[in-house]
Amino acid sequence: MNYATRVLLLGALAGVASTASAQQQDFSKVEIKVTKVSGNVYMLEGSGGNIAASVGDDGIVIVDDQFAPLADKIRAALKGLTTKPLRFVINTHYHFDHTGGNLPFNDATIVAHDNVRKRLATANVLGNGGSAMKMDQPANPKEALPVVTFSNDVTLHVNGEDIRALHAPSGHTDGDSIVFFPKSNVVHFGDDFVRYGFPFIDINGGGSSKGMIAALETAMTQLPKDVKVIPGHGALATLDDVSTYVTMLKETRGVVEKGVTAGKTLQQLQQEKVLDAWQKYSGQFVSTDLFIETLYNELTGKKTAALVKH
Numbered sequence: 001m002n003y004a005t006r007v008l009l010l011g012a013l014a015g016v017a018s019t020a021s022a023q024q025q026d027f028s029k030v031e032i033k034v035t036k037v038s039g040n041v042y043m044l045e046g047s048g049g050n051i052a053a054s055v056g057d058d059g060i061v062i063v064d065d066q067f068a069p070l071a072d073k074i075r076a077a078l079k080g081l082t083t084k085p086l087r088f089v090i091n092t093h094y095h096f097d098h099t100g101g102n103l104p105f106n107d108a109t110i111v112a113h114d115n116v117r118k119r120l121a122t123a124n125v126l127g128n129g130g131s132a133m134k135m136d137q138p139a140n141p142k143e144a145l146p147v148v149t150f151s152n153d154v155t156l157h158v159n160g161e162d163i164r165a166l167h168a169p170s171g172h173t174d175g176d177s178i179v180f181f182p183k184s185n186v187v188h189f190g191d192d193f194v195r196y197g198f199p200f201i202d203i204n205g206g207g208s209s210k211g212m213i214a215a216l217e218t219a220m221t222q223l224p225k226d227v228k229v230i231p232g233h234g235a236l237a238t239l240d241d242v243s244t245y246v247t248m249l250k251e252t253r254g255v256v257e258k259g260v261t262a263g264k265t266l267q268q269l270q271q272e273k274v275l276d277a278w279q280k281y282s283g284q285f286v287s288t289d290l291f292i293e294t295l296y297n298e299l300t301g302k303k304t305a306a307l308v309k310h
Contacts, residue, residue, distance in 0.1 A: 039184025056159025174206025195234025
């Protein structure tokens with residue numbers, strides 16, 4: 001896959017596109033699909049990360065906000081559900097396709113983990129710890145930054161829900177939040193759980209497969225078995241789907257770790273096709289070889305030198 005193609009896929013699927021890459025997309029053709037999930041929670045799909053929306057007498061709370069050019073379409077979709085105002089935006093992490101709407105939605109209160117604000121405020125080099133997948137994400141203006149941040153978790157008491165944003169340390173990034181709507185029995189996992197195949201783990205942004213596994217396993221013990229699952233990308237899911245995904249993460253990590261312990265190089269692991277048994281998870285965005293590299297970089301402590309551009 002050439003660099004230009006990967007840039008486009010990164011922008012569309014994982015939220016690591018630069019401003020220029022995002023502008024190359026034709027947002028005029030994007031339609032916002034609204035699906036009622038459970039209770040007063042809806043899922044909005046467009047381009048970028050899935051949005052969860054709590055709609056009720058107190059107003060609207062959304063989880064993630066996709067790309068800035070889609071803000072008017074997202075507002076229109078929300079107005080189709082209620083005339084109440086948008087009151088809160090929760091960012092599950094700092095990547096562009098989950099936070100690109102922060103600026104046009106800054107009339108609401110933006111809430112996120114401490115590290116999301118820090119990373120949005122500076123220019124970052126996002127990537128999997130090597131040269132095969134990395135990209136610049138420019139600093140955001142102060143108007144697009146979260147104004148309420150937290151270190152562990154925060155609860156919003158809105159629409160009869162105790163909406164809980166729970167920090168998931170070192171998963172997809174170092175600022176991940178899993179957002180649970182207990183009354184509606186819905187959870188938004190952000191990009192700690194996605195359905196496009198092997199995940200993008202932003203090692204440069206403090207992410208790790210180890211942290212992702214721990215976050216998902218912890219969440220599964222705390223959530224109701226029948227909770228409705230909104231993934232960062234992809235169709236609605238169940239905890240069984242999350243469990244299958246965690247098993248894949250643990251098994252693939254274990255195979256690469258065994259190779260690293262045996263002193264094998266990245267090239268040897270790729271040539272030996274050590275993850276061939278999980279080939280169904282390979283995609284145009286994160287291929288099998290790319291995921292081997294991600295795990296190898298994590299397990300060997302390799303990381304792109306310039307994590308943050310000043």
